[in-house]
Amino acid sequence: MxxxxxxxxxxxxxxxxxxxxxxxxxxxxxxLTRIAHEILERTKGGEDIVLLGIPTRGVTLAxxxxxxxxxxxxxxxxxxxxxxxMYRDDLRLRPARALGRTELPPEGVDDRVVVLIDDVLYSGxxxxxxxxxxxxxxxxxxxxxATLVDRGHRELPIRADYVGxxxxxxxxxxxxxxxxxxxxxxxxxxxxxx
Amino acid sequence: MTYLIKGARILGGEARDIRMEDGVxxxxxxxxxxxxxxxxxxxxxxxxxxxVDLHTHLREPGRExxxxxxxxxxxxxxxxxxxxxxxxNTEPVADTAGVVExxxxxxxxxxxxDVHPVGAVTRGIEGRQLAELGAMADSAAxxxxxxxxxxxxxxxxxxxxxxxxxxxxDGVVAQHAQEPRLTEHAQMNEGEVSGRLGLAGWPAVAEEAxxxxxxxxxxxxxxxxxxxxVSTAGSVEIIRWAKxxxxxxxxxxxxxxxxxxxxxxxxxxxxxxxxxxLRTKADVEALREALADGTIDCVATDHAPHPVExxxxxxxxxxxxxxxxxxALSVAQAAMVDTGLLDWxxxxxxxxxxxxxxxxxxxxxxxxxxxxPANLTLYDPGVRRVVDPAASVSKSRNTPFAGLxxxxxxxxxxxxxxxxxxEGKTV
Amino acid sequence: xxxxxxxxxxxxxxxALLILDTAEELASVADRPIKKLPTLRGRTVVNxxxxxxxxxxxxxxAAAKRLSADVINFSAKGSSVSKGESLKDTxxxxxxxGADGVVIRHSASGAPHRLATxxxxxxxxxxxxxxxxxxxxxxxxxxxxxxLGDLEGRRITIVGDILHSRVARSNVLLLNTLGAEVTLVAxxxxxxxxxxxxxxxxxxxxxxxxxxSDVVMMLRVQQERMNAAYFPTVREYSRRYGLDARxxxxxxxxxxxxxxxxxxxxxxxxxxxxxxxxxxxxxxxANGVTVRMAVLYLLLGGSEPAxxxxxxxxx
Numbered sequence: 021m022x023x024x025x026x027x028x029x030x031x032x033x034x035x036x037x038x039x040x041x042x043x044x045x046x047x048x049x050x051x052l053t054r055i056a057h058e059i060l061e062r063t064k065g066g067e068d069i070v071l072l073g074i075p076t077r078g079v080t081l082a083x084x085x086x087x088x089x090x091x092x093x094x095x096x097x098x099x100x101x102x103x104x105x106m107y108r109d110d111l112r113l114r115p116a117r118a119l120g121r122t123e124l125p126p127e128g129v130d131d132r133v134v135v136l137i138d139d140v141l142y143s144g145x146x147x148x149x150x151x152x153x154x155x156x157x158x159x160x161x162x163x164x165x166a167t168l169v170d171r172g173h174r175e176l177p178i179r180a181d182y183v184g185x186x187x188x189x190x191x192x193x194x195x196x197x198x199x200x201x202x203x204x205x206x207x208x209x210x211x212x213x214x
Numbered sequence: 215m216t217y218l219i220k221g222a223r224i225l226g227g228e229a230r231d232i233r234m235e236d237g238v239x240x241x242x243x244x245x246x247x248x249x250x251x252x253x254x255x256x257x258x259x260x261x262x263x264x265x266v267d268l269h270t271h272l273r274e275p276g277r278e279x280x281x282x283x284x285x286x287x288x289x290x291x292x293x294x295x296x297x298x299x300x301x302x303n304t305e306p307v308a309d310t311a312g313v314v315e316x317x318x319x320x321x322x323x324x325x326x327x328d329v330h331p332v333g334a335v336t337r338g339i340e341g342r343q344l345a346e347l348g349a350m351a352d353s354a355a356x357x358x359x360x361x362x363x364x365x366x367x368x369x370x371x372x373x374x375x376x377x378x379x380x381x382x383x384d385g386v387v388a389q390h391a392q393e394p395r396l397t398e399h400a401q402m403n404e405g406e407v408s409g410r411l412g413l414a415g416w417p418a419v420a421e422e423a424x425x426x427x428x429x430x431x432x433x434x435x436x437x438x439x440x441x442x443x444v445s446t447a448g449s450v451e452i453i454r455w456a457k458x459x460x461x462x463x464x465x466x467x468x469x470x471x472x473x474x475x476x477x478x479x480x481x482x483x484x485x486x487x488x489x490x491x492l493r494t495k496a497d498v499e500a501l502r503e504a505l506a507d508g509t510i511d512c513v514a515t516d517h518a519p520h521p522v523e524x525x526x527x528x529x530x531x532x533x534x535x536x537x538x539x540x541x542a543l544s545v546a547q548a549a550m551v552d553t554g555l556l557d558w559x560x561x562x563x564x565x566x567x568x569x570x571x572x573x574x575x576x577x578x579x580x581x582x583x584x585x586x587p588a589n590l591t592l593y594d595p596g597v598r599r600v601v602d603p604a605a606s607v608s609k610s611r612n613t614p615f616a617g618l619x620x621x622x623x624x625x626x627x628x629x630x631x632x633x634x635x636x637e638g639k640t641v
Numbered sequence: 642x643x644x645x646x647x648x649x650x651x652x653x654x655x656x657a658l659l660i661l662d663t664a665e666e667l668a669s670v671a672d673r674p675i676k677k678l679p680t681l682r683g684r685t686v687v688n689x690x691x692x693x694x695x696x697x698x699x700x701x702x703a704a705a706k707r708l709s710a711d712v713i714n715f716s717a718k719g720s721s722v723s724k725g726e727s728l729k730d731t732x733x734x735x736x737x738x739g740a741d742g743v744v745i746r747h748s749a750s751g752a753p754h755r756l757a758t759x760x761x762x763x764x765x766x767x768x769x770x771x772x773x774x775x776x777x778x779x780x781x782x783x784x785x786x787x788x789l790g791d792l793e794g795r796r797i798t799i800v801g802d803i804l805h806s807r808v809a810r811s812n813v814l815l816l817n818t819l820g821a822e823v824t825l826v827a828x829x830x831x832x833x834x835x836x837x838x839x840x841x842x843x844x845x846x847x848x849x850x851x852x853x854s855d856v857v858m859m860l861r862v863q864q865e866r867m868n869a870a871y872f873p874t875v876r877e878y879s880r881r882y883g884l885d886a887r888x889x890x891x892x893x894x895x896x897x898x899x900x901x902x903x904x905x906x907x908x909x910x911x912x913x914x915x916x917x918x919x920x921x922x923x924x925x926x927a928n929g930v931t932v933r934m935a936v937l938y939l940l941l942g943g944s945e946p947a948x949x950x951x952x953x954x955x956x
Contacts, residue, residue: 401750404834405834405835406835406838408833408835409833409834409835409836409838409839410810410839411750411751411772412750412751412769412770412771412772412773412807412810413750413751413770413771413772414771415833415834417834481754482750482751482752482754482755483755483758523727526727526729527727527728527729527755528728528747528749528751528752528755529749529750529751529755530748530749530750530751530770531749
């Protein structure tokens, strides 16, 4: 999961923290549809793309994108998940944590255009870890990045190719992406710092 | 020097003054005038006869890095003892008149408490051939207790002969009861804990089988048997039965077997490794009861000093044994007096009178009465202290009570009227 | 347990499942072109082997190296240890070298406990005397889980020298934690006297438990046990407690045959059983690396160990 997202069990979305919803289910649906079209456009019809979601919510978003693209193009898009835990640069700052799943489609990643999908783009460190992880799995022809929310505050020279929403935030705030499949509803919440 | 002890509770009774002159108690009463005596305020202290240990390892000659006669007897005095029996498993073994006289002489020179060497039963404590028991008995050391302690005299014929032979000089064989084949590579009490920890077991039956046999042998030849460091409930039953027959069987228990259990091995810290091993709670309870009802005659420390490196190891290669002289009285108080099993008179009986009688020590083990030798321990039962190994008087630090809070503290010890400990410090 | 893996009893059910799940994810590393993760880069793992065990040492070494740890192999033979240096002095040496993790194999039960009092790094028990071998139990559980799924309620039969087996001790504890039902089978001489207090069943009759076993794990029988009169002859032992083709036929169809190795073919296990499709013996070796990677990652990968702590946060 990305550094900016917080597992839902730590505090309930309707808990005492003040939060406001910045995207609701229809907004997310539209954003993903737009990203799907942009991907097709930028990859000339998505001939040889592979969608890789970064666990946990990036995987869900990748699945939805794959469905959208399939609806448009009428053929399945290879997709999978890429866990970056073992490649993180902040491992030593927290207790070792459970691993997410890495599952490549049978096509692999060699010579393909890999689109990484994460829920929130923040410092860029997760994406950096993902690039390293990808490097150990094969040699894509190109790597692109899609994110539902770009909240700024980059600490590395990384930018997204596809952005659902640019969300100016302060570093004290927390951005949480909720998805139906994991959290029971779709939303993007902006929570004030403690 | 004349001393007047003011207001000591003799054997825990009413406060009395005790005058000691020329090594003898000359007067006991209230409001005694100091005259020219040095006065010691004993308000709140208990006066006990000087303690007698039947089982001490002084390590000299041979392992002076662990203990010397001087350091060991100083530790004994600090613990309230006025006499110790020095075990024979030195290097060389105390199996000749020459070695026992050397140990005896070193004790006299140190002067902290009487040292009565124990003679080995067999040459080199190898269990093959009797040592010259008569020569040791006749020597200046006047040996009456014989033991191969550390090893069991497991050969039934040798044991029988030893028991018979020492009758000639009223000696006693003190047996380390350990059937050797049942305890090969044994590391700790065999039971639930040993199975879980994967440490080879030292079964109770290995002790009880030897005690049973020895009781029968002692009865058969009409001799005196003393059982060292009884550690199991089963052993208690056998000794109780032997005593009920009128056989001359006596027994001792160590402070650690009265207080600690085998679960301590879970730390794998060899500070808890000892022979015989720490047993279970049920055994501890049986031992306490047996000491209270007299089935077990006395407390003996089995003070076994070891250098640090012998204990700072894995469990299996570590040396067996614990030091105990300086904590014996406190542990006995906690186990027996504070629990109501014995009063102070009873404890004096188990830690002085009876062990002196078993060792045939004429000058020790006398209750404080006018005319008795002035061997006294003044003990403060009211304080509590945390055992600090670094503060031990013994050269070694291997106390299993480290860090435990125990009751009581020896305030002063007098050996024939001369203080060996004053204000809790050895003189 | 806070920092170390010394006994299988140190692991809660959550801990054990986390290790097994992590191993599950790490298994794919073996099939990748680059069989290496950067996770423990800059961390030092010392393999401290006082007892010969090439297989276990190599397994830990491969696990540490696949996680990019620096590995130092310290074997007692030919080192200062054989010249009488104490475990404590060795521990202080490792401390000076800055070992983050120490994997120790030792012939004395409890040696890892002692080591843990002298070093700051995490201690992993790779087998101590006749006490425990927790990573073996973990790889066994992992192997069973891959073949049989959830171990809850599964019936595992462990046969052989229970008294001297560190594998049996760790397996009983771990399998019990995971909800399996363990039955130990051995001649009465090869049980600890208080085995009745263990969280398992005991049996003397191997044939009676075969039909209700999901897994049969055979333990190695040492020749030296025979000389100490634990059983009359190897032939008699083999007849009563060996797993041969006839006994294998009495097992349910899905049942597995396991052995921690090294095997005495023809003694506790017949060659045709060891080589049968039920046998997981080769798989166990491969799984060893994966499970040990998971253990090393969870102990050394973060700011503090992820197993053995009661954590409130899920991250």
